[in-house]
Amino acid sequence: MANPFDLKTILLAKHAQHVVLIHFPIALFISAVAFDFMSQRTNRGGLADTAYYNLLASAFSTIPALATGLLAWQFQLDGQRLKGILLLHLTLACASTVMIWLVWWVHFRARRRAQALPRYRLALECLGVAVIALTGHLGGFLSGVNV
16 A cells, blocks of 8 residues: 655656646636625625635646646656547636636736726636536546546
8 A cells, every 4th residue: 555645656646736736726716706706796895805816826726737737648648649528628628727817817907907897707707617617527527536
């Protein structure tokens, strides 16, 4: 039995880093959307600030998540041509990353200009949650969780 605290096992596993890291941008983005909806409903600035900083953390956490996903593809399949669910998962992962950064940028631009947040952001955030949910669903099939 492997030692669960062995750094070599933890850091050099073929795809474990992606499976662990991917939960951060997902959870941060969904909680940011929830805080943004609550701030819209209650007009509380603190909730809007919380949403903004969750979006910021979510956006930056997409970088290692995407990088480890690409590394998992290289390690597991030796860089073979992608097809099927894996290709769709990678495509949706890129779309999810763009959506997260786009929503953060909308919030950033409004804060920088000291303007009210545009109303269309709520629809953009809902679309982002849907794309992320579909991406995660396909990732579950790839990891064997949803089999």
